[in-house]
Amino acid sequence: MSDFTSSFWPIYISAITIGGILGCVLLLWISGTTKVPSASDNTTGHVWDGDLREMNNPLPRWWVGLFIITVLFSGAYLYLYPGLGSYQGSLKWSQTDQFDREVTKGNEQVAPIYAAFQGKSIPQLAQDPQAMAIGDRLFMNNCAQCHGSDAGGSKSFPNLTDKDWLWGGSPEQIHETITNGRQGIMAPVAEAVGTPEDVRNVAHYVLSLSDSPHDSVRASLGKAKFGVCAACHGSDGKGNHALGAPNLTDNIWLHGWGENAIVDRITKGLHNVMPAWQSKFTPEQLNVLTAYVWGLSNKDAGAVEAAAEGGTNNAAAPAPAPAPAPVATPAPEASASPAAAEAPVGDDASVQVADGVVKLYFAVGKADLAAEADQALADIVTGVQAGKKAVVSGFVDSTGHAARNEELAKQRAFAVRDKLKALGVAEDMIELKKPEAIDAGADAKARRVEVSLS
Ligand code: HEC
Ligand code: HEC
Structure with missing residues (x-):
């Protein structure tokens, strides 16, 4: 097998290699045989500075010897190893063979x-600290560049720590995704939808x-056109794992949020590729990676030790818990203030009221309000009436992508604003205030919106 695409290069390389060696030989031969006419005192006749003369001595023997050895x-x-163009050398050595031998040895x-992992199911593997330590390293080396080192994803690269799956979150589905890769394809369907106005309506x-905030007149006009989308996203918009068509009802936006982003999807379509890993990993490694990814969103089943809030994420400990960042993030507000005295905050949406401030907590990556939000906001509503x-200020935890987090903080604040409006508060009585630092630390308490009266 030759790496050359044209027969010119092997010849060219051989010619300059052999030419170089012959040149050396020629030089040796010339300098060994040619006699420079010499003056009677064995100098060449070259004189510098009036007194410095060049002797006409033969080359030192050791030097000639080195030349010959070379x-x-x-x-x-060049006889034994590949060096002359496409000639493979009598030993048939190649870099690829050597690499393959080392990989096999490894x-x-x-x-x-x-x-030791054989015969274990994916959930069992996800509980095995050694398997998860290996999974963590495999993930960092192969997946983190796209999905983020906390697997939190970023625009167009899905978050693997939540329960929102394009292609399904069962062990089998995740295994299939990693092994054979996935191609998420949405064709541009604007023409099927109708006029540009129809497209905007459907977006609403x-x-x-x-x-999400929308124009309800447009939305009701657009509903009739959703049939085009229903083929893939389902008539209820909840998506279809077989096609990788995302759930459009969960307020998680892989490719951007808002009217313009959706109009873009409809007019330009999408093609998003998750590479296949079958040829890079052994079947055992694929299982370990599957268990690692599965464990990220199934930590109750997956990680007994790491279940506690703020669990560390060092290589030895299995850390499928998504929320804690691997670094000890300074979290001044979250830990120094009276917050420390409050009840611990779980991973689901919840609510706490203290000192007239309503704190609404969110699940990782979500902007959904807890069911008790209405009740908790009652005092705020009364205050506004008075x-x-x-x-309203939104905060996020420090895991994941900064731009995405900022977007999330905004969406959470919007969700609370909409809730207040639904509870009868006029929009001009609601002030959306961006906090100086939206990132409020690494634990569940950081994922919150605060509402107070002013
Ligand atoms: C080159 C970037 C890239 C790399 C590297 C990569 N992925 Fe992905 N991955 C993607 C993209 C893009 C998608 C979304 C595909 C789509 O939109 O359908 C995805 C989707 C996934 C999904 C499906 C998510 C869902 O919601 O169904 C899983 C699971 C996944 N990747 C795991 C991995 C693992 C494990 C690795 C490392 C072995 C990895 N990925 C490496 C880009 C990448
Ligand atoms: C042929 C199947 C198909 C049809 C028809 C289709 N979609 Fe999609 N859509 C997809 C797939 C697949 C994706 C995800 C691509 C990816 O990320 O892998 C997607 C993604 C999206 C997204 C991005 C979601 C996000 O999280 O960012 C939006 C929005 C969307 N579609 C809206 C629509 C609307 C509106 C229509 C109808 C006008 C429609 N789609 C019709 C298959 C389809």
């Missing part, structure tokens, strides 16, 4: 470790599915 060495080397060394209908203003 020439012989290169001859032997695989043999780790085989006993993987053998899609926004209405997740209770002439005060409601101030």
Whole structure:
């Protein structure tokens, strides 16, 4: 097998290699045989500074010897190893073979470790600290560049720590995704939808599915056109794992949020590729990676030790818990203030009221309000009726992508604003205030919106 695409290059390389060696030989030969006419005192006749003369001595023997050895060495080397264009050398050595041998050797060394995982189901593997430590390293080296080192994803690269799946979150589905890769394809369907106005209307209908801010007149006009989308996203908009068509009702936006983003999807379509890993990993490694990814969103089942809030994420500990960042993030507000005395905050949406401030907590990556939000906001609503203003500020935890987090903080604040409006508070009595630092630390308490009266 030759790496050359044209027969010119092997010849060119051989010619300059052999030409170089012959040049050396020629130089040796010339300098060994040619006699410079010499003056009677064995100098060449060159004189510098009036007194400095160049002697006409032969080359030192050791130097000539080295030259000869070099020439012989290169001859032997080029005979044994590939060096002359496409000639493979009599030993048939190649970089690829050497690499393959080393990989095989490495695989043999780790085989006993993987053998211990054999026969374990994916949930069992997700509980095995050694398997998860390996999974963590495999993930960091191969997946983190796209999905983020906390697997939190970013625009167009899905978050693997939540329960929102394009292609399904069962162990089998995740295994299939990693092994054979996935191609998420949405064709541009604007023509099927109708006029550009129809497209905007349908976009507002899609926004209405997740209770995102939308124009309700447009949304009701757009509803009729959603049939085009229903083929893939389902008539209820909840998506279809077989096609990788996302749930449009959950307020999680992989490719951007808002009317313009959705109009873009409809007019330009999408093609999003998750590479296949079958040829890179052994079946055992694919299982470990599947268990690692599955464990990220199934931590109750997956990680007994790491279940506690703020669990550390060092390589030895299995850390499928998504929320804690691997670094000890300074969280001044979250830990120094009276918050420390409050009840601990779980991973689901919840509510706490203290000192007239309503704190609404959110699940990772979500902007959905807890069911008790209405009740908790009752005092705020009364306060507004008494002439005060409601101030709404969104915070996020420090895991994940900063731009995405900022977007999330905004969406959470919008969700609370919409809730207040639904509870009868006029929009001009609600002040959306961006906090100076939206990132409020690494634990569940950081994922919140605060509402107070001013
Ligand atoms: C080159 C970037 C890239 C790399 C590297 C990559 N992925 Fe992905 N991955 C993607 C994209 C893009 C998608 C979304 C595909 C789609 O939109 O249908 C995805 C989707 C996934 C999904 C499906 C998510 C869902 O919601 O169904 C899983 C699971 C996944 N990747 C795991 C991995 C693992 C494990 C690795 C490392 C072995 C990895 N990925 C490496 C880009 C990447
Ligand atoms: C042929 C199947 C198909 C049809 C028809 C289709 N979609 Fe999609 N859509 C997809 C797939 C697949 C994706 C996800 C691509 C990816 O990320 O892998 C997607 C993604 C989206 C997204 C991005 C969601 C996000 O999280 O960012 C939006 C919005 C969307 N579609 C809206 C629509 C609307 C509105 C229509 C109808 C006008 C429609 N789609 C019709 C298959 C389809």
